[in-house]
Structures are given as C-alpha cells and as structure tokens.
Amino acid sequence: MIELQGVWRTYPVGEGVVHALRDVSLAIAPGEHVALIGPSGSGKSTLLHILGCLDRPSQGRYCLEGRDVGTLSEAERSLLRRTRIGFVFQFFHLLPRLTAQGNVELPMLFAGVPREARRTRAAEVLASVGLLPRAAHRPDQLSGGERQRVAIARAVVMNPAMVLADEPTGNLDRASAQEVMGVLEAMNRQGLTLVVVTHDPILAARAKRVVHLSDGMLADAPAGEG
C-alpha cells in the first residue's frame, strides 16, 4: 500500500544543503503496525510528513495506494489527506473552542459531510474510543489521555487508509499512554494501518515492525516475528 523508493529530501540551508532523508526505501502493507524510531534530527518527522502527503520527496518515488504522490497537485494531496490519512499529534491539536464532538466532526465539516451524518458518525467513533459520555466536554475539561483519544477519534473519523501518529504518548503519563496505545492497537487489529513515530523504545517494541532511522538513513530491523 505504501511504497517509498529511493526517497531523498533535501533542504537548502544557507550555501549548502541538509539531507533530511537519504535514499529511503520502505514498503508498508495494509494493516501493518510500524514504529518509526530514531534520535531527534534523524529525519523521522520529515519521513512522517512525506508519508502524510504534507511534504514531497526531493527525489525518488512515494506511492500511496498505487498513486505517485510526488506528481499530485496540492489540491489532490489535500484530498488524500482528507480521505486517506489520519494524523495524531504529540500535542493533540484539538481546537479549544470546540467540544470533543465538535473536534471529531471537524474533518467531516470541511469535507462537506451533512450535519446529521456528522453527528451520527462522530458519536460512533467517540464511542469506539470510550469517550461518548464526554462528547459535550471541551478539551480543557478533559485529561491528557482523553484529549489524545479524542484526537484519535478525529484521525479515524473519515475512515482513512492509515493513521500517522507523531509521538502520540510523548505528552502523557504512563497510564494514559497505555490507554492511548491500547485504543490505537485495537484499531490496528481491526485492519487500520498504523505508523507511530517515537523515540521511546518501549513504545516501539509494541509494534510488529520497527524501522530505525539515523541520519536520514534507514536501518530496517524487524522486532519479533509478527
């Protein structure tokens, strides 16, 4: 489903260039749970942005469900992000003025889903992360773990092909982190492709496959037999 072939990402910095990704080739099958680990500055965020169609390779090919993302227009990549990709961020990125329900409805709102359908679907997804009773609460009335579960609900509400989670537990205590990873893994078991970026080896160890990044280069090492 995801195929990276010889992907480079370079940034001009002053006179020279910085190589954020060097010749990365990676294939992720549907339903996989992949952990992307590496020290900061290793290029994992850049790789995540490319996977999430927020960024494009400077060189090489990125195919998502058979489409070469590098050749798509901004509008087409927006469409992909809207329909095929869900994001979960370290800092949740919930809109403080909206309720949990409102935040979950957000992707559907901007996709033009009618109000009633939004209501129903958001309630359904909130129920699946165990937060239906908190639907009318605003983020500042929720705990960190609850906020991240709202964010997960928002990420999956459009039925994406994959969820990209950038340090999803980086801002949570251990108990909340367990809870959040539990929700993500449960969704993965139901067939959702999950890519988790982290520098936490314990979190990475929960994935069926761990991809090591260092200096923008890949060191693919399977963790466990899957």
Add this chain to the structure above:
Amino acid sequence: MLLLPPAELLRFALGAVTGHRLRSALSVLGVGIGVAAVVLLTSLGEGTRQYIVAQFSQFGTNLLAINPGKVKTMGVPGVFGGTTHLLTPQDAEALRRLPGVEAVIPVAMGQGRVEFGGRGRSVYIYGVNHELPRAWGVGTAQGSFLPPLDAGRRASLAVLGPKLAREIFGTDSPLGQRIRIGSESLVVIGVMEPKGQLLGFDLDDTAYIPVGTAMGLFNLAELQEIDLLASTSEGIPALADQIKATLMARHRGEEDFTLTTQTEMLEVFGRVIGIVTLAVTAIAAISLVVGAMGILTVLWISVHERTAEIGLLRALGVDGPTVQALFFLEAVLLAVGGGVGGLAFGVLVQAVLRMIVPGLPLATPPEAVGAALLMTLAVGAAAGVLPARKAASLDPIEALRAE
C-alpha cells in the same frame, strides 16, 4: 475549493470570532464607534436641513425677495457704472401691478427702543405695509394690522408682537395706547398672533410700523427688501423675469438688485448643509478606517496565535483557499458586527438625545445607514485580505510545529 456549505463555514468562523470574546469585542467596538459617529453626524446634518426647510416653508414657498445691490461674482461695485438706483416704496408699488402678484411688502427695518410709561424694550422694528399678514400667513390676535397706505406715506400707527406687548403692557390691553419709538409717538392698533422664531429671530418680539414711518425713523434712503407673494408657484419663473424687467426699466436699465426665490434660497441652504454634513461625515469615516486597522491587527495576531489550528486544518486536508476564506469571513463578521452594533448604538444615542433635548433636530437618512453598513463590509473585506492571505500561505509543516 470550498467543500462545505458557506453557512457551515460561517458558523465555524463565528465560533472562532466568539471564541476570543474580549479581543473580538474590542475590535468590533472600533468599527462600532465609527459607524455610530457616521450615523449620528449624518442624522444631525439631515435634521438641521429639515429644520431649516420647515422654518422657511412656514411662510409658504411662493415668496420672492428683492434686495438692493447685485450679487456679482466679479468686479468692484460702484466704481464704474455711475449712480446706483435706490430701491424705493414706489418700486414696490410698481411691482404690485404685475399680473400674478398676490401681495407686495416693502420692508425697512431697524433696531429701536419701544417705550411706554416707565417701561421700554429694544426690539427689531419692521417697516412694512398692510399685506404682511397675507404674505407671512400671520394674523392679529387683537385689534387690526396696519391699514393700506399710499406708497411711502407715514402714519403714526404700530402693531406689536405678542411677546413685546406682554413685556410692555403686561396684562393690560395695549390697544389705543401711545408708545414712543425714538422721536416718533405711535398709536398701538393691534397685537399679532404668536408666530415663533425664524432662525433665531423672535418674530413675536417685534413691532410693525408703516414702511414710510420706519424709513424716516431710521433715516433710511431705501428699502432693505421687497417681499412678493406670487399667486401660484408655477408662475414664479415667469414672474421673476417680469419683475426684473419692470425694475430694470425703472432703474435705467441697470440690474442693481437681487431677486431670490424661496426655492433658490432652500436650495442654497440645502447645498451648504449638505457639504458641511459630508465633510463632518468624512471625518467620522476616518474612525471607520481606524476600526479597520483594529480588525487587521486583531486578525493578524489571531493568525499567529492560531498557527497550530491552521496547521491542523491543512493536515486534515483543508486547502489554502478555504483557510483564506475562513479568515476573510472572520474579518467581515467582526466588521459587520461592529456595523450593526454601531448602528444600534447610534439610534439609541439619538433616542436619548431626543429625550434630553427635545428640540434637537435629528433625522436619520436611510441611505446613510445603508452606506455606513456597506462601508463596514468594505472595511472588513479590506482588513481581512492580508491576514487571510498570510493564513493561507503558512507552510502546513511549520504551522503544525507551533504550539
């Protein structure tokens, strides 16, 4: 490409605006004050215009006035052209013979002290003739007005305004009493009905005496004015031509007088007040520009503060144009909120002013209200362009990094 219905986008923008209550309220206030100022000042201008029109038309619109001297745009009067001809009561009598003339009143006025017994009062004294009640639409409350007299003849008669009569005679009847004005001793033959004020002149605090008497009393060689009442308003332009021809014939072909019709007078007043109103309103409109700057600033800050939100929206697949539309809409909402609020405030202030100062001339012209609201829309749109563009041009990755 906007995927969601505009109404939904509007609801979202409204949520964003009301999310920052104080900040939005302050920027709305900026526009609101501007709109309120525009509404109040145009109301005052329009009210003043209507007041003046009403003041003039209480004497009817068929009045014409002839004043000595020609108002010219250039040249030095009296240097060339020899003698100037005086405007006399005989001129007035000559005009009376013209067809379509209902009444002719020669006017010579001055300020004098009206005395009776030990009391006296300085007032304006109008030298007029018997036709004044018909032309000005006033009657006498007691006695009668001046009788018809031959042009320029003197007669020791006087008619008092009601206020003057009250001040001098109290509750006693002034009829038949002899009053003194300067060296003249005059018999009071009537008291006028109350008429009120005309542009600050108290018409009730005056005395009317025959024009010949007034010219002698104030040592005037000519009239200050001849008032004419035309029988129909349609006939005024033709009548004006005839008046000019008649007077020029009497003045050896010289047009050394100025003829003003009531409509002309109203037009001139209307134009002057219109210009003043426009100028004052333009100054008020500057505060709208300041309000626009307020919205611009608030939105600029808002774009900075909501960088993470913009990043999120972009990650959710919302495209740049939609983000731009969103912030643009927020600017318009703030401005329109200010416009409606300012309008309401302006109307409220007017209501309060009317209660405190009942005589204050206030009239809100509907087109000014419409213009003010359109202006706020323009203000919002103008203020929204830059922040909206900035929001749309943010790099989603950079924006997501902000928190």
